[in-house]
Amino acid sequence: MRRLLLSASAAWLVAGALFAQEAPRLTGPEPFNKETPAPPMQRQVTDDFRRKRNYPDQPPLIPHSIEGYALDLNANKCLACHARKFTEQSQAPMISVTHYQDREGNTLGGVSPRRYSCLACHVPQTGAQPLVPNTFVDMDALVEREPRGR
Amino acid sequence: MAAIARAWSWFWLNPWVRTATRPPVTLSLAFLTLGGFVAGVLFWGGFNTVLEHTNTETFCTSCHEMRANVFEELKGTIHYTNRSGIRATCPDCHVPHQWTDKIARKMQASKEVWGHIFGSIDTRDKFLNLRHRLAEHEWARMKANDSLECRNCHSAQSMDVSKQNPRAAAAHEKDLFTGKKTCIDCHKGIAHKLPNMQGVPGWQ
Numbered sequence: 001m002r003r004l005l006l007s008a009s010a011a012w013l014v015a016g017a018l019f020a021q022e023a024p025r026l027t028g029p030e031p032f033n034k035e036t037p038a039p040p041m042q043r044q045v046t047d048d049f050r051r052k053r054n055y056p057d058q059p060p061l062i063p064h065s066i067e068g069y070a071l072d073l074n075a076n077k078c079l080a081c082h083a084r085k086f087t088e089q090s091q092a093p094m095i096s097v098t099h100y101q102d103r104e105g106n107t108l109g110g111v112s113p114r115r116y117s118c119l120a121c122h123v124p125q126t127g128a129q130p131l132v133p134n135t136f137v138d139m140d141a142l143v144e145r146e147p148r149g150r
Numbered sequence: 151m152a153a154i155a156r157a158w159s160w161f162w163l164n165p166w167v168r169t170a171t172r173p174p175v176t177l178s179l180a181f182l183t184l185g186g187f188v189a190g191v192l193f194w195g196g197f198n199t200v201l202e203h204t205n206t207e208t209f210c211t212s213c214h215e216m217r218a219n220v221f222e223e224l225k226g227t228i229h230y231t232n233r234s235g236i237r238a239t240c241p242d243c244h245v246p247h248q249w250t251d252k253i254a255r256k257m258q259a260s261k262e263v264w265g266h267i268f269g270s271i272d273t274r275d276k277f278l279n280l281r282h283r284l285a286e287h288e289w290a291r292m293k294a295n296d297s298l299e300c301r302n303c304h305s306a307q308s309m310d311v312s313k314q315n316p317r318a319a320a321a322h323e324k325d326l327f328t329g330k331k332t333c334i335d336c337h338k339g340i341a342h343k344l345p346n347m348q349g350v351p352g353w354q
Contacts, residue, residue, distance in 0.1 A: 046315055047315070048315055068228065070347075074344050074347060075346075076354070079353075080352055080353055080354070090321075091320075
């Protein structure tokens with residue numbers, strides 16, 4: 001009995017090693033501890049051209065460079081253009097009215113603290129190609145595909 | 151009156167002064183003029199060498215107040231490393247290049263030597279507490295001299311707005327070219343981190 005158990009577990013180990021070799025690598029270099037050159041830095045999209053939102057409540061993307069912009073407890077460079085009181089001189093879109101409300105929907109005098117860190121939701125884009133193809137379908141395209149009733 | 155007369159005679163009867171005011175007895179006129187010329191060259195050369203030495207990044211970052219705070223923050227900004235390999239070192243932005251202005255700034259900087267000796271910002275906390283005041287000094291200086299240190303390298307004349315993105319071009323055409331604003335009015339905190347900007351115009 002004991003011998004059987006031993007040989008069975010040995011066979012299991014060998015089989016495991018064999019299967020592991022045949023399994024496709026999910027990520028990383030081979031061997032895994034080899035250093036590979038970093039991929040080149042991608043250029044930021046800085047054309048100031050507003051991108052369509054993929055769904056109505058998507059945070060709008062940032063179509064300009066934000067390199068070196070201060071965003072910490074002391075200073076918020078984004079608000080120096082996008083805050084309500086600076087939008088006339090900067091001609092930048094004002095941050096959404098939801099950013100002047102607390103979570104209960106009460107209107108506040110200034111930017112809500114929970115909306116202060118802009119880059120938590122709004123991000124600039126680069127020219128990088130996606131590593132995995134994206135199968136996202138716009139809601140409107142989905143609706144158009146439906147056959148009309150009646 | 152008598153005191154002044156006494157001081158006057160004490161001065162002129164002083165043996166050093168008597169020697170200095172009497173015509174030379176053994177030294178030739180040629181030796182004195184040429185020697186004076188050489189001594190002048192040595193003095194002026196030495197003065198300028200020391201002045202230039204205090205105008206280098208190595209000198210500025212030789213004290214830890216600068217090295218551990220503002221110099222660390224400069225690293226990683228575009229004025230430290232960039233695609234064209236040009237660096238704006240500390241004095242490029244903080245010391246005027248023209249001689250008179252430079253000497254005036256150097257005399258002001260003696261306050262910084264005082265601060266170093268008595269350790270007014272010798273810890274990070276002390277520095278952060280004073281940062282707003284120190285930044286206000288720099289903004290005031292650059293506002294007063296129309297951002298002279300920026301214009302050491304950048305100028306409105308050599309700025310090609312067609313190479314800028316539309317946003318930057320519009321802002322420069324509206325405010326810089328019309329003289330309404332100077333560089334530092336908008337470009338604060340481009341080389342170092344910012345202090346608390348509450349109450350600073352244009353920030354919130």
